[in-house]
Structure formats: C-alpha cells, structure tokens
Amino acid sequence: MSTNLKEFRIQLESELKKCSNVFIIGHNQPDFDSIGSAIGLYTLASHFGKKAYIIVNDEELSIESGVKRVIDANKDSFRFINNETAKSLIDKKSILITTDVNKHNRISVDELLDEFKSVIIIDHHGEGAETIETDKKFIDQSISSASEIVTRILCAYKVKYGANVANSLLAGINLDTKRFKDNTTSKTHDVAEKLIDKGASTDYVNNLFLEEFETFCRISNLIINGTIIKKYSESLSPVQVSFTLNRNNPKEIYQTEDYAKAADRMMKFNGVDASFALGYVNEDTVHISARGSRKVNVGKIMEEMHGGGNWQSAGGRVKSDDISKIEEMLMDKITIGLSDEEPIIEHPKVIKVKQIRRGKKS
Numbered sequence: 001m002s003t004n005l006k007e008f009r010i011q012l013e014s015e016l017k018k019c020s021n022v023f024i025i026g027h028n029q030p031d032f033d034s035i036g037s038a039i040g041l042y043t044l045a046s047h048f049g050k051k052a053y054i055i056v057n058d059e060e061l062s063i064e065s066g067v068k069r070v071i072d073a074n075k076d077s078f079r080f081i082n083n084e085t086a087k088s089l090i091d092k093k094s095i096l097i098t099t100d101v102n103k104h105n106r107i108s109v110d111e112l113l114d115e116f117k118s119v120i121i122i123d124h125h126g127e128g129a130e131t132i133e134t135d136k137k138f139i140d141q142s143i144s145s146a147s148e149i150v151t152r153i154l155c156a157y158k159v160k161y162g163a164n165v166a167n168s169l170l171a172g173i174n175l176d177t178k179r180f181k182d183n184t185t186s187k188t189h190d191v192a193e194k195l196i197d198k199g200a201s202t203d204y205v206n207n208l209f210l211e212e213f214e215t216f217c218r219i220s221n222l223i224i225n226g227t228i229i230k231k232y233s234e235s236l237s238p239v240q241v242s243f244t245l246n247r248n249n250p251k252e253i254y255q256t257e258d259y260a261k262a263a264d265r266m267m268k269f270n271g272v273d274a275s276f277a278l279g280y281v282n283e284d285t286v287h288i289s290a291r292g293s294r295k296v297n298v299g300k301i302m303e304e305m306h307g308g309g310n311w312q313s314a315g316g317r318v319k320s321d322d323i324s325k326i327e328e329m330l331m332d333k334i335t336i337g338l339s340d341e342e343p344i345i346e347h348p349k350v351i352k353v354k355q356i357r358r359g360k361k362s
Ligand SMILES: [Mn+2]
Pocket: 033, 034, 100, 124, 145, 146, 176
C-alpha cells in the first residue's frame, strides 16, 4: 500500500499503461464525490490513451437529483454503463479503480472483482473488515475527498480537461467539505483554484446543491407525520431524542439521502439532542441515519445496532421487515450513548457504516 501520493501515482501510471481498458466505480447510490472523482479518473485514463467506463448500477430513480444532473452534463463525452454491460466488456487485461469507496459491500461489482487483472482503490474513508484486498491503493483520511485526490493527480500529469470535468470535481470537494467549512487544508483550496482556472463555476456548483422542492416536501411530510420526541433523563436539562419514520405507511421506500436529510433537519430544533430517521431502502432492509450532539454519542448507539459512525454522525442498516421492532430496539439502546463527559469531536467525515448482511450503501 502506498501512503505517498507520488509513489501511488507512479504505480497507477504503470497500471494504466499496461491495461487494455479501465473500469471506474464509486459507491452505490453515488454522491457528488464518487461521481466527480470517477469522471476525473476517466479523464486520466483517456490521457494515457485508454478506453474507460464508469459503472453506475443504481436504478435511475434512486440517484440523487443533483448527481443525476452531473451525469447528464457529462454523458455525451463519458461512457456510463451498468454491471451487465461491464460484464460483457471486461477482458483479461481490464483493471478496476474504486473511488470514494474501499469496501466490498458498497460496490455493485463485488461479484466481478476476480475478473479484473488488478483492482486499485482511491479513497478517503477508513478501512475495515470489508475492505477489498489489494496492494494497489491510496487511502488518506486527511484529504477532504476522493475528488481532491484525483484533482491532485490530474494536476501532477498536467492533464487537459474542460469545464464539465472541473465542475464535477469541484462539486465532489464541495460536498465533502460542506462547502469548504470542514476538512480543508491549503491544498484543498489550491486544487479548487486550479479547477476554477479550468473553467469550473462556483455558481453552477452551488446550484447543484439546491434542494428540489419535491425533496423538501417529501422530507417535511416524513418529519411532520412521523416524528416523536422522547425524553431520556429527568435532570434539569433532559436529553431529548427524536425518532422519525413514516408511521402512516411504514413500508414506503425512501432514498438514503432522505433519511440523512431528515435526521439533519431535526437537529435544527431547539432541545433536540439527537435524531434518528428510519425507513426502508428495499423491502427487507431498514436504514437508520443518526445525528448526535454534545449530550448523545450516536456512534456508540449505532455500533450497538451493528452500524457505526462517530459522535455526531452515524448510520447503519438492518435486515428486517419489522421496522417498529427496530425502532423499539433503538429506543432501548439510547442510554448507551448518553454521556456527561465532553465528547472528543472526531473528524466528521469518517463515517463507518457496517451492514449486517450484504446490501446497498450506508
Ligand atoms: Mn467522499
């Protein structure tokens, strides 16, 4: 494994030169970072004269609207394919690059891994038991995003690219730095400047982050009709935890993003010390998005639910077709996360999400 980007870059270059073609994949339900960095890597592969493909195997409807716009803006110049097409195109010298992801259970091509001559990981998330085994990887949790890593590589090779690629990469960095509020270093700003030089528009990128009115309504309805707040201690300042799920129609399937947004939104209310949003992502998998505060360590609670994360942000998935039971289990475990101690605020981007069984994304 390479910890030095220059060393890794040389390794990557030699793999790109040796291979027949390059398949690039981000995590399931791609976000701006995984799609932006994938577009950047495609550009790098083309720079080395190699045919590339970006694998997105998610149902079109399950892809977040902003991400969909990035794909649409690039689909005439980049090959986006699904697993099935990928299967038919892989040959003996094909390689796979996973970007913004390093775990088996978060990529759609897991069962195809053996068919690639080599698998290369580029990521900024921590490793775990599910991490794909390969000696060709660059994982650095101190770098803001996979898009930042890829932009640095593109800069090192002086690769030429246009505004669409630059916008896609900038959107990735924007997402994972919460628009340059978190996780940035001088290098992050440096690469952002370079992307702007290449034609990226901050207006265009900011616009991608605007919420669709439809999404706003869907999440508002979920919160208004499905939220209960429970008190967890009887001290002078009681700990209050909110639980959101669609109580009228518990079987309704939402996007993972929606649960995250609902949990985020509940934290904006006075007196809410932690929030959980639960719901199905498919007929027998319940997703939980959790947000915590100084008083409640949601990472600890979610670990008990076979998920993971840190103090302020956590999540996980449980195979079950009985969401009420999952909510009850969760409610019983809240006390585990209550604390009088001051939290050690962890790096907010490191969100470990473990699944009980193989499924889709966090
Ligand atoms: Mn990322």
